[in-house]
Amino acid sequence: MRSVEEHRAAVLSLVSPLPPVSVGLSESLGRVLAADIAAAVDLPGFDNSAMDGYAVRAADLAGAAPGSPVVVEVDGDIPAGDTRHHELRPGAAMRIMTGAPMPAGADAVVPVEESDGGVERATLTLAPAVGRHVRRQGEDVRSGDVVLRAGTRVTPGRLALLAAANVPDVLVAPRPRVHVLSTGDELVPVGGHLEHGRIVDSNGAMLAALVRAGGGELVGVGHLDDDPGAWTGLFDVDDSGTDLYLTTGGVSMGAYDTVKEVLSRTGGVEFTKVAMRPGMPQGAGVVGPRRTPIITLPGNPVSSFVSFHVFVLPALRALAGLDPAAGATDAVAAQGWSSVPGKVELTRVVLDGDGARPSGGQGSHMLGALADATHLAVVDAATTEVRQGDPVRLIPLVGQD
Numbered sequence: 001m002r003s004v005e006e007h008r009a010a011v012l013s014l015v016s017p018l019p020p021v022s023v024g025l026s027e028s029l030g031r032v033l034a035a036d037i038a039a040a041v042d043l044p045g046f047d048n049s050a051m052d053g054y055a056v057r058a059a060d061l062a063g064a065a066p067g068s069p070v071v072v073e074v075d076g077d078i079p080a081g082d083t084r085h086h087e088l089r090p091g092a093a094m095r096i097m098t099g100a101p102m103p104a105g106a107d108a109v110v111p112v113e114e115s116d117g118g119v120e121r122a123t124l125t126l127a128p129a130v131g132r133h134v135r136r137q138g139e140d141v142r143s144g145d146v147v148l149r150a151g152t153r154v155t156p157g158r159l160a161l162l163a164a165a166n167v168p169d170v171l172v173a174p175r176p177r178v179h180v181l182s183t184g185d186e187l188v189p190v191g192g193h194l195e196h197g198r199i200v201d202s203n204g205a206m207l208a209a210l211v212r213a214g215g216g217e218l219v220g221v222g223h224l225d226d227d228p229g230a231w232t233g234l235f236d237v238d239d240s241g242t243d244l245y246l247t248t249g250g251v252s253m254g255a256y257d258t259v260k261e262v263l264s265r266t267g268g269v270e271f272t273k274v275a276m277r278p279g280m281p282q283g284a285g286v287v288g289p290r291r292t293p294i295i296t297l298p299g300n301p302v303s304s305f306v307s308f309h310v311f312v313l314p315a316l317r318a319l320a321g322l323d324p325a326a327g328a329t330d331a332v333a334a335q336g337w338s339s340v341p342g343k344v345e346l347t348r349v350v351l352d353g354d355g356a357r358p359s360g361g362q363g364s365h366m367l368g369a370l371a372d373a374t375h376l377a378v379v380d381a382a383t384t385e386v387r388q389g390d391p392v393r394l395i396p397l398v399g400q401d
C-alpha cells in the first residue's frame with residue numbers, strides 16, 4: 001500500500017502551474033495575489049484636514065480658550081477636492097473641510113465646534129497643538145512600499161487599500177478549470193425520483209462545491225452510468241478548457257467498478273490503495289490527447305470528501321501556482337477517540353475553545369456528521385488511541401474560513 005505522502009507526490013507530479021491572470025480590481029475579491037503589490041502613491045496623498053474647521057498656524061492661537069478667544073481673519077474656503085495651492089497668511093485662518101488639502105504654512109486645524117463659525121472673521125476658542133487634526137502625507141502608506149504580498153487573499157479591506165493606492169488591475173492566481181464526473185447506475189440527480197435502491201448523486205454537488213471553495217472553476221458536472229460504453233470517446237474531444245478531471249466511484253474491487261476497468265485499459269491512469277481511512281482506493285493519471293490530469297476518487301461520500309482535501313486541493317493549489325500545502329494547524333484533543341492501526345486516519349472533528357472532538361459517526365457514508373465538521377484530524381498510522389489532551393494536527397476544511 002502507498003503512503004499518503006507517496007500518493008500525494010504522484011498526484012502532484014501530474015500538474016504544472018498555470019500562468020497567473022490579470023483581473024480588474026472589482027473582480028479580485030477572494031482571489032489570491034500572484035505578485036507583490038507596491039503602492040503607486042503615498043496614502044494620504046497630501047497633508048489634509050481630519051475635521052471641518054479652520055486651518056491655522058498653531059503659534060497664532062497660543063492661549064486661545066473659551067474665556068480668552070482669538071479672532072482671526074478668514075481668507076477663504078478650501079473644500080475637499082480643491083486642486084488649487086493655497087498659502088496661509090500669518091495671523092489668518094482658512095475655512096477647511098474634512099479631506100481638503102492643507103494650505104502651505106498651516107500646521108493645525110481648529111474644529112468648527114471650537115469657533116463662532118465665522119466666514120470672514122472667526123472667533124476661535126482652542127489653542128491646537130502643532131499637527132492637531134492634520135492627516136500627514138504618507139503616514140499610512142509610502143509610495144513604493146510593498147503593501148500586499150504574493151499569496152495573500154484579497155479581502156474587502158485589502159481591496160479598499162488597493163483601490164486607495166490607485167491600483168486598477170492585479171495579477172492573481174488562476175482558477176484551475178475542473179470537470180467533475182460522478183459514476184454509478186444508482187445515482188439520481190438532486191431532486192429526482194428515488195426508487196428503492198437509488199440514491200442522490202450527492203458527490204457531484206459536493207465536489208462541485210469543493211472545487212469552487214478550493215479556488216477552482218467548474219467547467220462541467222456530469223454523470224456516467226456503469227456501462228463501459230458510456231466512456232467511449234469521452235476524452236477524445238477538445239478539452240483544452242479543462243485543467244483537471246475528477247471522478248467519483250468505481251475504483252474499488254466491485255464487479256461494476258467501471259472507472260478502474262475503463263481507465264486501466266487506457267494505460268495513463270494508475271490505481272492503487274493508500275494507507276489511509278477513509279479514502280483507501282485511489283487512482284490518478286492522465287487522459288486524452290492533451291494528457292489532461294485526472295484524479296479518480298472513491299465513491300463513498302466521506303471518502304471522496306476527505307480525498308479531495310488530501311489530494312485534490314494540493315493539486316488545485318499547485319495548478320494555481322501556490323504552495324500545495326494549505327495551512328495545517330495544531331490543537332489538542334478535547335476528548336479521546338480510537339483510530340485504525342496501520343493507516344493514517346482522517347477523523348472529521350469540530351474545533352472549538354476546548355479543542356478538537358469527533359463531529360459524530362465516522363462511517364465513510366455518514367454525511368450527517370460531516371456537516372458539522374470544521375477540520376480533519378490527521379492521526380498517524382502508529383497511533384491507535386488519541387487521548388484527551390494529546391496534540392493533534394488539523395487540516396482545515398475548505399470553505400470554513
Ligand SMILES: Nc1nc2c(c(=O)[nH]1)N[C@H]1C(S)=C(S)[C@@H](COP(=O)(O)OP(=O)(O)OC[C@H]3O[C@@H](n4cnc5c(N)ncnc54)[C@H](O)[C@@H]3O)O[C@H]1N2
Nearest residue numbers: 182201202203204249250251252253257280298299300303
Ligand atoms: N471488497 C472490497 N470492497 C470494497 C473495498 C475493498 O477494498 N474491497 N473498499 C471499500 C472502500 S474503502 C471504499 S472507499 C469503496 C470505494 O468504492 P468505489 O470507489 O468503487 O465506489 P462505488 O462502489 O461506486 O460506491 C461506493 C459507495 O458510494 C456511493 N456513491 C458512489 N457515488 C456516489 C455519488 N456520486 N454520490 C453519493 N454516493 C455515491 C455508492 O452508492 C456506494 O454506497 O469501496 C469499498 N468496497
Ligand code: MOO
Nearest residue numbers: 278279280303364
Ligand atoms: O477507505 Mo473507504 O474510503 O473507507 O470507505
